[in-house]
Amino acid sequence: xxxxxxxxxxxxxxxxxxxxxxxxxxxxxxxxxxxxxxxxxxxxxxxxxxxxxxxxxxxxxxxxxxxxxxxxxxxxxxxxxxxxxxxxxxxxxxxxxxxxxxxxxxxxxxxxxxxxxxxxxxxxxxxxxxxxxxxxxxxxxxxxxxxxxxxxxxxxxxxxxxxxxxxxxxxxxxxxxxxxxxxxxxxxxxxxxxxxxxxxxxxxxxxxxxxxxxxxxxxxxxxxxxxxxxxxxxxxxxxxxxxxxxxxxxxxxxxxxxxxxxxxxxxxxxxxxxxxxxxxxxxxxxxxxxxxxxxxxxxxxxxxxxxxxxxxxxxxxxxxxxxxxxxxxxxxxxxxxxxxxxxxxxxxxxxxxxxxxxxxxxxxxxxxxxxxxxxxxxxxxxxxxxxxxxxxxxxxxxxxx
Amino acid sequence: xxxxxxxxxxxxxxxxxxxxxxxxxxxxxxxxxxxxxxxxxxxxxxxxxxxxxxxxxxxxxxxxxxxxxxxxxxxxxxxxxxxxxxxxxxxxxxxxxxxxxxxxxxxxxxxxxxxxxxxxxxxxxxxxxxxxxxxxxxxxxxxxxxxxxxxxxxxxxxxxxxxxxxxxxxxxxxxxxxxxxxxxxxxxxxxxxxxxxxxxxxxxxxxxxxxxxxxxxxxxxxxxxxxxxxxxxxxxxxxxxxxxxxxxxxxxxxxxxxxxxxxxxxxxxxxxxxxxxxxxxxxxxxxxxxxxxxxxxxxxxxxxxxxxxxxxxxxxxxxxxxxxxxxxxxxxxxxxxxxxxxxxxxxxxxxxxxxxxxxxxxxx
Numbered sequence: 003x004x005x006x007x008x009x010x011x012x013x014x015x016x017x018x019x020x021x022x023x024x025x026x027x028x029x030x031x032x033x034x035x036x037x038x039x040x041x042x043x044x045x046x047x048x049x050x051x052x053x054x055x056x057x058x059x060x061x062x063x064x065x066x067x068x069x070x071x072x073x074x075x076x077x078x079x080x081x082x083x084x085x086x087x088x089x090x091x092x093x094x095x096x097x098x099x100x101x102x103x104x105x106x107x108x109x110x111x112x113x114x115x116x117x118x119x120x121x122x123x124x125x126x127x128x129x130x131x132x133x134x135x136x137x138x139x140x141x142x143x144x145x146x147x148x149x150x151x152x153x154x155x156x157x158x159x160x161x162x163x164x165x166x167x168x169x170x171x172x173x174x175x176x177x178x179x180x181x182x183x184x185x186x187x188x189x190x191x192x193x194x195x196x197x198x199x200x201x202x203x204x205x206x207x208x209x210x211x212x213x214x215x216x217x218x219x220x221x222x223x224x225x226x227x228x229x230x231x232x233x234x235x236x237x238x239x240x241x242x243x244x245x246x247x248x249x250x251x252x253x254x255x256x257x258x259x260x261x262x263x264x265x266x267x268x269x270x271x272x273x274x275x276x277x278x279x280x281x282x283x284x285x286x287x288x289x290x291x292x293x294x295x296x297x298x299x300x301x302x303x304x305x306x307x308x309x310x311x312x313x314x315x316x317x318x319x320x321x322x323x324x325x326x327x328x329x330x331x332x333x334x335x336x337x338x339x340x341x342x343x344x345x346x347x348x349x350x351x352x353x354x355x356x357x358x359x360x361x362x363x364x365x366x367x368x369x370x371x372x373x374x375x376x377x378x379x380x381x382x383x384x385x386x387x388x389x390x391x392x393x394x395x396x397x398x399x400x401x402x403x
Numbered sequence: 404x405x406x407x408x409x410x411x412x413x414x415x416x417x418x419x420x421x422x423x424x425x426x427x428x429x430x431x432x433x434x435x436x437x438x439x440x441x442x443x444x445x446x447x448x449x450x451x452x453x454x455x456x457x458x459x460x461x462x463x464x465x466x467x468x469x470x471x472x473x474x475x476x477x478x479x480x481x482x483x484x485x486x487x488x489x490x491x492x493x494x495x496x497x498x499x500x501x502x503x504x505x506x507x508x509x510x511x512x513x514x515x516x517x518x519x520x521x522x523x524x525x526x527x528x529x530x531x532x533x534x535x536x537x538x539x540x541x542x543x544x545x546x547x548x549x550x551x552x553x554x555x556x557x558x559x560x561x562x563x564x565x566x567x568x569x570x571x572x573x574x575x576x577x578x579x580x581x582x583x584x585x586x587x588x589x590x591x592x593x594x595x596x597x598x599x600x601x602x603x604x605x606x607x608x609x610x611x612x613x614x615x616x617x618x619x620x621x622x623x624x625x626x627x628x629x630x631x632x633x634x635x636x637x638x639x640x641x642x643x644x645x646x647x648x649x650x651x652x653x654x655x656x657x658x659x660x661x662x663x664x665x666x667x668x669x670x671x672x673x674x675x676x677x678x679x680x681x682x683x684x685x686x687x688x689x690x691x692x693x694x695x696x697x698x699x700x701x702x703x704x705x706x707x708x709x710x711x712x713x714x715x716x717x718x719x720x721x722x723x724x725x726x727x728x729x730x731x732x733x734x735x736x737x738x739x740x741x742x743x744x745x746x747x748x749x750x751x752x753x754x755x756x757x758x759x760x761x762x763x764x765x766x767x
Contacts, residue, residue, distance in 0.1 A: 235727050260580075266763065280750075282755055285762065286754070290710075290758070298683045301407060301686070315682075318675075318680070377665075380668040385648070385652065385658055
């Protein structure tokens with residue numbers, strides 16, 4: 003047995019032991035607040051067992067292991083419906099960025115440990131009503147104020163902001179230069195005076211995203227994580243981390259095995275649907291697509307482990323996976339015919355086709371819309387021309403509205 | 404086996420690409436379409452000279468003892484340059500069938516010639532729409548074959564063929580000498596693949612495997628060939644994507660290069676997705692040779708590579724507009740090859756069923 007197989011076996015056994023307390027059955031019927039409380043306990047248990055910060059440096063409380071161990075654990079963890087998603091953003095982007103760019107090492111270490119234990123949650127304040135796909139078009143501003151800064155403006159689509167203790171934020175510090183050059187990256191205390199969080203109810207009925215308003219929120223200059231005017235580079239570094247954090251070949255929807263089970267259990271024209279060529283074709287093509295993505299991710303992890311830089315093909319993950327999840331979910335509902343109407347807004351989108359389907363459009367927009375991702379692939383990888391860009395080289399405050 | 408190519412493997416890819424780009428051009432390939440029975444002998448001579456025919460065969464029989472990963476890298480380049488003679492897969496498949504299931508005498512008799520490229524092998528499993536028929540149309544009686552194998556790739560030039568036959572009453576995998584076999588040339592849309600119906604009439608054949616094991620063996624050989632073909636398809640798809648890209652950044656319309664239009668740039672970006680998924684599945688499948696999930700991985704590679712090559716050749720021609728469909732540009736060489744490779748080694752429908760059978764643990 004390879005070391006990695008041994009690691010997998012041990013992790014799987016530990017995860018199995020957590021199922022009675024934290025698995026999907028144990029979580030049924032809980033309110034979000036009760037669920038989050040359980041989730042914090044689960045995160046703490048992971049930390050105590052050595053499964054938090056698997057591939058993070060030991061000096062920050064991580065395990066100092068490789069990316070392969072991390073994906074191995076994640077793959078096993080995904081099988082049980084544990085409430086790990088509350089910490090997905092926090093531990094996915096803001097905390098790694100804090101480790102890389104935070105200036106006060108003692109403060110950073112304390113935050114990282116608390117986040118790893120599930121005691122604190124971080125959010126990522128990027129999108130704005132006027133700047134979603136156009137990240138550099140954001141308008142929330144920070145103006146110099148004594149030794150620090152004063153933030154005013156509005157962010158939107160901020161996941162878990164209502165439960166967050168801190169956030170990382172990109173704001174405009176200079177409107178007189180072209181838009182990419184006038185941005186600065188800070189961290190901000192979400193409990194500070196002037197911060198207002200308002201949850202947004204999404205199509206599936208849940209409210210994990212929020213509008214966040216900043217009214218004269220004062221921060222000191224040691225909150226700054228980039229040079230003044232150098233925030234865009236750190237924002238891009240954050241998004242690059244996200245590219246590999248946010249990988250799930252199922253597109254954050256149900257595992258293909260669930261579709262196979264459904265097709266075996268459903269009758270179509272008097273025969274099991276699994277015998278129907280249309281159904282078989284979809285299973286086969288989805289499998290081929292998902293196995294391709296898994297191989298891309300595995301290769302990327304192996305490259306990082308070997309100290310190499312992964313290829314750009316990782317940018318395909320969300321684009322390909324979420325689109326196909328949307329279609330497969332439609333087919334799964336179709337397949338159930340008049341039995342397909344039921345909807346439970348508490349059902350997990352990883353286990354329930356209807357929930358997966360109704361939330362899929364969110365997935366095709368969040369973290370870069372399909373169109374933005376296609377543009378990125380076309381322009382950055384294939385060298386095709388940029389779209390017409392009237393904002394290019396123009397000072398932000400002179401861009402035609 | 405690692406899923407990252409090591410330095411030696413990368414060198415194989417670079418060198419085979421260099422050699423093929425220097426020796427193959429479309430002006431040699433286009434005339435092959437207009438006659439029946441000619442293949443690109445420049446490619447085959449190169450393959451022999453470079454040792455590609457010996458690459459994945461055992462050292463004891465004149466091979467180089469490398470594997471699917473290395474041969475796949477060469478197939479990828481052959482697909483890019485469109486040169487690949489059908490023997491790259493057929494001779495390899497025949498040799499692997501003999502290596503895996505033959506006696507020592509059979510290996511000694513056939514493998515050195517197949518490794519050097521002096522013997523050309525073919526694989527004849529299909530019967531019309533069935534890639535692996537339940538009841539093969541060729542029958543074996545007293546070590547002699549009778550009946551017809553349809554659409555055998557490389558069939559016009561092969562010296563020997565590994566044939567899936569009816570025993571009778573049970574399937575058998577045999578190796579047949581094609582010296583006196585009737586070869587009915589198929590005038591094809593991709594003539595350089597040398598498709599032929601092979602008419603067996605009392606043709607001497609040596610048995611490799613008998614009974615239920617013969618079907619498993621045939622599927623395994625088909626899977627080995629499918630992985631090589633999938634690499635070739637991915638290479639072709641990659642070439643089409645790059646040709647489309649290069650055209651889109653030079654051709655101008657409405658005052659700008661056409662690659663600036665999202666209808667064009669997104670189409671090419673989508674092709675990138677097809678190509679990279681196919682490549683990833685190919686690398687994975689090649690690395691799973693000898694593992695329990697090899698056929699599953701081969702099927703996934705084959706499905707995604709077929710989708711990639713068809714999509715890329717279709718869209719590349721579309722992006723070129725009228726020029727795309729001319730003999731002058733020769734893009735149709737890829738259009739043709741995309742379809743011929745889609746049928747060789749079992750079509751998409753076949754591999755989809757194989758894959759779903761494996762995933763569900765039962766056949767439809």
